[in-house]
Structures are given as structure tokens and as C-alpha cells.
Amino acid sequence: MLYLGIDLGTTYSLVAYMNDHGQPTLFPDYHDANEFRTPSVVHIGAEGCYVGATLEGILDDEPELSQARFFKLQMGKPAAVYQDHLQRTWWPQALSALVLKKMLHDVEAFAHDEIGGALITVPANFNDAQRRATREAAQMAGLTHVKLMDEPVAAATFYGLNRKGAEQTLFVYDLGGGTFDATVLQAGDSGLYSLATEGSNQHGGIHVDAMIMDFILDEYQRQHGIRPNDETSLMILRRFAHDTKLALVKPGKTRVGKTFLLGGKSIEFVLTRELFHQMIEQFIDDTIAVCQRCLDAAGLDWSFVDTILLTGGSSLLPLVPEKLARISGRPVDQLVCKQPHQAVAYGAAILAAQQFGGGGAGPKLQSICAYDLGIRVMGKDQQPTVKVLVAKNTPVPASARMTFYTNRADQTRLIIEAVQQRDTSTGLEENSLGYFAFAIDNPRANYPLEIELAYDLEGLVVITARDPETGRQIRQLMDAQTEAMDNALLAQQPWVEAMRINP
Ligand SMILES: Nc1ncnc2c1ncn2[C@@H]1O[C@H](COP(=O)(O)OP(=O)(O)OP(=O)(O)O)[C@@H](O)[C@H]1O
Numbered sequence: 001m002l003y004l005g006i007d008l009g010t011t012y013s014l015v016a017y018m019n020d021h022g023q024p025t026l027f028p029d030y031h032d033a034n035e036f037r038t039p040s041v042v043h044i045g046a047e048g049c050y051v052g053a054t055l056e057g058i059l060d061d062e063p064e065l066s067q068a069r070f071f072k073l074q075m076g077k078p079a080a081v082y083q084d085h086l087q088r089t090w091w092p093q094a095l096s097a098l099v100l101k102k103m104l105h106d107v108e109a110f111a112h113d114e115i116g117g118a119l120i121t122v123p124a125n126f127n128d129a130q131r132r133a134t135r136e137a138a139q140m141a142g143l144t145h146v147k148l149m150d151e152p153v154a155a156a157t158f159y160g161l162n163r164k165g166a167e168q169t170l171f172v173y174d175l176g177g178g179t180f181d182a183t184v185l186q187a188g189d190s191g192l193y194s195l196a197t198e199g200s201n202q203h204g205g206i207h208v209d210a211m212i213m214d215f216i217l218d219e220y221q222r223q224h225g226i227r228p229n230d231e232t233s234l235m236i237l238r239r240f241a242h243d244t245k246l247a248l249v250k251p252g253k254t255r256v257g258k259t260f261l262l263g264g265k266s267i268e269f270v271l272t273r274e275l276f277h278q279m280i281e282q283f284i285d286d287t288i289a290v291c292q293r294c295l296d297a298a299g300l301d302w303s304f305v306d307t308i309l310l311t312g313g314s315s316l317l318p319l320v321p322e323k324l325a326r327i328s329g330r331p332v333d334q335l336v337c338k339q340p341h342q343a344v345a346y347g348a349a350i351l352a353a354q355q356f357g358g359g360g361a362g363p364k365l366q367s368i369c370a371y372d373l374g375i376r377v378m379g380k381d382q383q384p385t386v387k388v389l390v391a392k393n394t395p396v397p398a399s400a401r402m403t404f405y406t407n408r409a410d411q412t413r414l415i416i417e418a419v420q421q422r423d424t425s426t427g428l429e430e431n432s433l434g435y436f437a438f439a440i441d442n443p444r445a446n447y448p449l450e451i452e453l454a455y456d457l458e459g460l461v462v463i464t465a466r467d468p469e470t471g472r473q474i475r476q477l478m479d480a481q482t483e484a485m486d487n488a489l490l491a492q493q494p495w496v497e498a499m500r501i502n503p
């Protein structure tokens, strides 16, 4: 049996397994045995569907070809992010499913065993809808035995592979293509326990690329008096900005100067490393602030941290270790950065073998939830507010129960809306999980309803509503079926039928 660890990334996706020597190993691309990453990019046209490196190769010659990228960032949003040649629209999970299918094709080409399970990693800061969309993608790709796991847990697992011994506090700084996670874990022979996690969906390599794009566009404007904004020009520019970044971070490189054609005009620019660092300084500082919040949430300071682990391709930006060293008060060479591109996939392969193959053997794993989980209720002042039942950073699985009451005596149903929320640097981020209705057969004042909110092991939410008088119960996953009900309910102003905390 083959157990797969899959890093389904914003920019690159990887698939790994444990070889006969107990080492995590990546599967190569079907068409190129030297390529071990699949760029997460999809094109669907009359001639077929192209995914990954093959498509990147075609784009070198045909940059105007339609393409879907970075759809991981849209996961969980009920919206089309790509239109194919037949004007069919594609949701992010369907595109992710195509990336998964492509990788399964790679696996089939190299392995002879049957797939016994796949462990797919997600950012620790993925909410319920994002996790659910990832599961849907796996299902669409035909994977039957699937587990989700937080990316920093996978990275920490890989770090711990050959490192048995004393308990230690690990800090994982994971700056990837589109997301940033900061996580504190307790690691040792007894297991791996997450203590706190914080993150941002606005911090990743693509955001750095966007800053370079803006810089080049400003230069273009100065030289030609206009700013190209057609899709093809922007796609060409994005790839160019990305290459410029990778050139600039090479050791010893102090400047990149280039001339190229864009929108039919030639553009010339020079970007020094110094200016590049000025450009991204605030951005890196933002990630450091997230780290600080994460430590605060765990009730720790840097002196408690034994090991700082850097992972994700963007953690190779030279400013990252520099700033982390400064804030943590330890030398740069004490920061650990081991195969930052592959660490998550390798860790996923180790965990997949343990969880699907080892019959539950292996160290204990304890994840936490990245969001407060609560219910929208009518507050004292008759204003909607969120009553939190499970607080962020609680170990999962977790559940909490509370009794709520009808708002009016003639209320024939209660609308239940579950909400995930967390504080970010820009304020309170709130994600509604959707609504469902619970009918009340014999309405009266202060009719009670018991609500239980639960996180399962994978951070997915389950809601149970129970009428204590009749014993009737609804157990609800917030899936596509509830989403369809949402709009109908919303049109009816659900707050009129909300619940109250006190009788
Ligand atoms: N040497 C480097 N210096 C700076 N950035 C780099 C370097 N190498 C790769 N990157 C950037 O790292 C990003 C890809 O990293 P990675 O593969 O870890 O992300 P991902 O897994 O696709 O994204 P996510 O984890 O956010 O879903 C890209 O934005 C890439 O430009």
C-alpha cells in the first residue's frame, strides 16, 4: 500500500511517500524525471487540460494562453475563478482537484502499489470553508481515504524525523507563496503539541512579486506615460517580477537590470537589492508582528523558544532570517532552515505513513484551532453579536454547549448561524459558516435551544442543535447544502429569528 503526503500549495504542489529506507521521497513529474514540483497552474482549452510544468513550458511561448493560478487563496469562497474556452466556470476546489489528479498521474507512473490514503496539508490558518473545499477537491480527484493536516505540524514533523530526545519548544515561521503561518509547538518523544497559531492570507511570495510588478509599472509609466493593464501584459509582467525577485536574492547579487518588451513597448529598469529590501521591509515586519502575537497567545516569549524553524520558499528572502534573528535575540546561523520547499511534503509523507499505515503508532499529535468558534445571537441592545463557545488555540477535537432562547414569543423557528473569528492586525476577521433553521412547533416566550459547536480532529466544524423539550436534534455540517439555503434565509432577514443568550 502506498500512503501519500501532499503539499497542495499556492504556487507549487508536491507529493511524497516513505521509501523502503524510511526516508520521505518526492515523486517526479511524469514528463520530467528531474522535476519534483508541480506548479499549481491550470489551463483548460479545446486541445485539453494542461497542469503544472508542462503548462509553464507552453506559457513561455504562448503567454497569452488563459490560466488559473493562486486559486488556493480563493478556496472556500463560493465563486468561479476561471472560465474555460467553452465559457464554463471553475471553482477553486475543481481547479485544485485537477492539480491533485495530475499528481496522482505522476504517482501512478512511478509506483506500482495501490494508494491506501492521502494526507493533504493546509495552512494552519485555513478556516472551516477552506478546509472543506480542500476535502471536496480531494474527493473530486478520486481520493477516498483523506486526512487534512496543518502545514506547520508537517514541517515540524520533518524537522523531528531524525531528532529524538529532549522536549523542546519549536517556533515554525512558514512563509510560502500565498500564505503565512506562525506556530508554536511543543515537541518531544511523547508527541507534537501545537500551542498557538497565527497567520495571514495577505503575506506570501505573490505579494512580494506584486510589489516588484508595481515598481516596474511605475517605471513603465515614467518612460511611456501609460500603464499597461491588459491581462496578457500583467501575466507576462508577473512572471518577470518573480524571476527578478529570485535573481535579486542570490548571494552576492546587488542589482538586477533588465530590458524587455511589454505591451509592444520596450521597458528598461534597474532594481537594487537595497531598494528591494526597502520595498519589502514593512511586509516582513508585518510577519514578525504576527509571530509576536502568536507567542503572546501561547503565553511565551522568545527566550522559551528552543528552535526557530523556517519553512516555505519565501522564508529564503534574506530579510526574513535577519529580522527573526534580531527579534529573537539569537544569531542567524541558529535559525533552522532545512529544505524549505520540501519540508511540508516530507512531513506529510511521514504523517501519512504513521496515520494510515502504522495502525495509529507513532508519536501523539495535537493540533489546535486557529479561530474562535461561536454563534450569532441577538445581544442585550438588540444588536447582533457573536457568542464564542470554543476559543481560538483550543486543542482539537473540542466542543462546547450552551442553551440559547427565542427572541420573541411568537417565533416559530430559530436561525442558527455559526461564525469563526480572529483578531488580525487589520481588526476582527469574521467568517460566517452559513445558516440553518430549527423549527419550533409550540412557540412561547424564552423557548430554549441547546447548541453544541465542535471542531473535529481536522479543524472542521460540526453544529448540533437540540430541542431539550422534544429531544429533536439536527446535526449539521456546514457544507454546500447549507450554502444553498443561505441566500433564501438571508432574504428573510434572519436576525428577526435569531436567538438570545439569556431567557
Ligand atoms: N530563494 C528564494 N527567495 C525568495 N523567495 C523564494 C525563493 N525561492 C522561492 N521563493 C518564493 O517562494 C514561494 C513558493 O514557496 P512555497 O513553494 O513554499 O509556497 P506554496 O507552498 O506554493 O504556498 P503556500 O504554502 O502559501 O500555499 C514563491 O512565491 C517563490 O517566488
Ligand SMILES: [Mg+2]
Binding pocket: 007, 009, 010, 151, 176, 177, 312, 344
Ligand atoms: Mg506551502
